[in-house]
Amino acid sequence: MWKLLGLLRILIMLLLLQYHVAVSLPSAPTSKHLSLSMQKVALFQFKLSLLIHTSASAACTSDRSYPKMMNWSMSSDCCMWKGVTCDPMKRNVFGLDLTCSHLEGVISPNSTLFQLSTLQFIYFDGNNLHGVLPDSIANLKSLTTLSLSDCNFSGPIPRTLGNLTKITYINLEFNHITGPIPYSLANIQSLEYIFLHNNSLTGQFPSWFNNFGHLVSLDLSDNLLSGHLPSNLTALNLTRLLALDLANNLLDGMIPSWLFDLPSLKYLYVDYNGFIGQLNEFNSSRSALEHFSCRENMLNGTIPQSFSKLVNLTHLNLADNQFGGEIPQWNGLILKGSSFYLNLSHNSLIGGIEHLPWDNLFILDLHSNMLNGSMPASISNSSSLCILNLSHNNLRGVLPSFPRNANQLKYLDLQSNMLNGFLPSFICNSSILHILNLSYNNFSGALPTCLGSVNYSLSVLDLRMNSIGGSLPSSLAFGKLRTLNLYGNKLEGTIPVSFAKFSYLEVLDIGSNHIRDTFPHCLESLPTLQVLVLKSNKFHGFISNDSKIERPFPSLRIIDLSYNEFSGLLPAKYIRNFSAMMNGDVHKVILGYMGYASYSDSIIVVIKGVEIELVRILTALTTIDLSQNKFEGEIPEYIGNLKSLRYLNLSHNYLTGHIPPLIGKLSVLESLDLSFNRLDGVIPQQLTNLFSLSHINLSQNNLSGRIPEGAQFHTFENDSYAGNLGLCGRPLSKKCIAEKREEEDDDDDDYFFSGLTWKAMLLGYGCGMVLGFVAGYLMFMAGKPKWLTKIVAREPGLIVSGMEIRRR
Incomplete structure (x- = not known):
């Protein structure tokens, strides 16, 4: 009872307080302070x-x-x-x-x-x-x-x-x-x-912001501001402005030079807009600029020489524009010993890179330009270089040594140039190198045997499309290796058993080499392996189904064994346990790309009958390619359990039996190629449930019966079924038996009725009249002889009798 009274008392107090506030507190601004x-x-x-x-x-x-x-x-x-x-x-x-x-x-x-x-x-x-x-x-x-x-x-x-x-x-x-x-x-x-x-x-950038004489930082990034920046302002009032961020808007026009003359401005960001024209030279003697970034605009012309005179500059990003000409000459006063970030990627720059400030560079990104010349020996002088990306240029020559910065370099990408010689030895000396991409060059020789200490930090080793020969060293034992791509080289020998130690490995691509080996069963226990490409080698023999691993290849979703000499039955145990391809909620998967840091995994695969390079691998991509081998036997039924499978290619083998109807459960299947086998039976009607199917090739088999109709099947051409003599129906010109009978019946009716012209009717009518007169005359003259009466009346009598029966 007392508790109830206490609660009631508190409620009354609150009501009184609300009333007191409503009465006492003014609703309009006032200078009176409350107690x-x-x-x-x-x-x-x-x-x-x-x-x-x-x-x-x-x-x-x-x-x-x-x-x-x-x-x-x-x-x-x-x-x-x-x-x-x-x-x-x-x-x-x-x-x-x-x-x-x-x-x-x-x-x-x-x-x-x-x-x-x-x-x-x-x-x-x-x-x-x-x-x-x-x-x-x-x-x-x-x-x-x-x-x-x-x-x-x-x-x-x-x-x-x-x-x-x-x-x-x-x-x-x-x-x-x-x-x-x-x-x-x-x-x-x-x-x-x-x-x-x-x-x-929305709206334009406020021209009146020049009034803010005390302004230190203005951040308007990631909005929908549009129009030009004011060109008639001066730096007189904005003497304290330290940071200005206008990135990711809809601003256009030219970037005015007065921005670079602000005496205190250290950070200027105008990335991801629509700025055009050239960057004009500016009065660098007044500038305190440390960071300038104008990435992804439409700026052109040459890079102002003024940038090379900014003694405080530590961050310059002009990437993804249309700058041309050569990189400016940098003077000796630059940076005052600071570490310099320079990103000029995705432009049209030409010339060499010898004159860059290698002594102070921390990050250098010049990829996707038209730079030429040799790799400068001055790179060896850089003691602070951590990230170097010179990919997709026309650089040539051999790589210089990196004796001084071997313990600083974490990222080296030189892909798609014209570099040659042996692989650099410094990669064996680095203890912190994470990414090494030397693909699409002309490197030769063998893989260094020094690679692969247990404490090695390398995560990505990409040496695709070079001329590297020899065998895979058994000493390879990268403890943290995530991607190993050796596609398109001249490697021989076998796959070392030591590859079973790559417990972090996600991508292994050694396709298009000269490796002669049986299937590497040592890889089936790798817990994170998602991509396995062994195509275009000399692998041979059976793929044993007697694996000691209960669930082999638990994460595998892309396997390409095509263009080898594998034989025997399809690897049933592997197919049964590809759990990464059994995701029933594949439509709910969040799409992304495989990669590490700024490196994107890429492979060359055959999709819908066309060989293409996937520059980035979608995390939702699943494919099985066992084509161009000597596999035999039947296609296992439980291949229908791989519900997230998108591409299936079993062509050019010796497979027999029927096409499993359970393939109709692969709801996201986009391409099915079973051509050039010995399959028989009918094409399962269940395949019409594959609404995502855009490519099918069942040619050169022993299939028979009607081609199913419905869903995507009306879009497939004759080539999808060529060489199957027992098939009939659309789109083939060969009709099925039932269709032939229907057409023959239609043809007979058409032929009969097509003869009933007015001329034929008159002719028949006239002939009947003549025969009637002749018969009547003979009957009259013979006194109706009984034999004639019977001959003439026999058939009508039957007809009359039949009609009577039908009436009853």
Whole structure:
């Protein structure tokens, strides 16, 4: 009873407090400050207007993430509440930090929050305060910091925000704010930091931002801003601007030179826009620029020589544009010993690379240009080089040694050039090299036997399409190797048993070599192997089904054994246990690409009868290619369990028996090639269930019966069934027996009725008249002899009798 009375008393107090707030607190802006007790009431009313969930938003992963308002109570001092900061002298609430406090709801325009006129900072980041930010924010005249990032706010930025003349920090990034940036913000001369990143702001870049004489950082990236940047501004007022980020918008026109003349600007990002034209030379003597990035625009012309004079520059990214000419000459003052990031990839640059500042380079990416000349010996002078990508150029010659930076280099990509000579020995000396890609060059000799200590950190070794010979060293034992691609070389011998130690291996491609061996059963225990390509070698013999591994190849989803000399039955145990190809929810798989860091795995496969190179391998790609071997026997029924299989090629073997109807369960199958075998029987009607099937080849077998109709089968041409003499039906010109009978019946009827012309009818009518007169005359003259009467009347009598019977 007493507890019930206590609860009733608390409820009455809350109602009185709500009434007192409604009467006492003004709805319009006022300079009058509330007492601390009334501030406490306002805070508690604000708490009641929101919901508190136990789970935080996805953006909140720090230790600051907990429901701070959960323990707010009217029975305690509000200055002791979590997230509340009070002025110890004036006893006013001047700060709220409710970052990641699991809040949800809408801040209404008449929220008691806006009655706390003494508030100086607000941090509500990482909550779900959806809805529009009210104009009532202007009531907080003392506010200097407003941080509302990742709160799901929508609608425009309140124009009244410009009335907060004391504010220095605004953070509204990661919301859904729309519309233009209001001009009223130009009134806030005190603004130092503006973060509006990742919203849906529209309109043009604000030309009045030159008014912000105190501005330090402006981030408008990842919005929908459009139009030109103002070209008539000067750097007179923006003397404190340190960072400007306009990346990923719809801005176009030219990049004005005054941006590079801002005396304090260190970070300038204008990537992923539509800027055109040339970059003009600028006054580098005033520039403090350290980072400049304009990736993926439509800039052209030559790279300004001014960049080479920026003594503070440490990061330059001009990738994915249309720059031409040679790379500028870099002077000796550059970088002052700092590590330099230089990315000029995907342009049309020509010339050599000898003059680059190799002493200070940390990351150099020049791939996909038209650079030529030899690999400079000055690379050996680089003691800090960590990432080097010179792929897809016209560089030639041999690789210099890397004696000084062997312990720094982590990524080396020189693919698709004209380099030659033996493989560089420095790759044996590096203990931290992760990715080595020398594919599509003219390297020769043998694989270094020094490769493969247990502690070796190499993850990707890609030597495709070279002239590397010899055998695979048994010493290869890369502990962390993830991709080994030796396709298109001149390797001989066998696959070492040591490959069974590659416990991290995902891709193994040794296709198109001269390896003579039986099937490498040592690989079946590799837990992460997804891609196995042994095509176009001299593998031979049976693939044993007597594996000691209970579930061999548990992760395999691409296997290509084509163009070898394998014989015997199909590897039934392997097919039965390809669990990575049995995903029934294949349509729900999140698509991605196989790769590591900036390296993408790629293989050459036959898809729908055409050999293509997959530059990137989709994680949803599944294929079995056992074509061009000597396999015999029947196709196992349980191949229908591989529900995520997309490409199946068993052509050019000696397979017999029927086509398994269970193939009709492969709902995502796109290509089926069973040509050039000895299959017989009919084509299963269940194959019409394969709505994804766009290519089928069943030619050169002993199939018979009608070709199924329905689904995709009406799109397949004659070539899909050629050489099967027993097949009939569309699209073949050979008709089935039932079709022939129907056509013959139709032809007979047509022939009969086609003769019933008016001439034939008249002729028949005339002949009948003559015969009738002759018969009548003979009967009359002979006195109706009985023999004639019987002859003439016999058949009509039968007809009459028959008609009578039918009537009964």
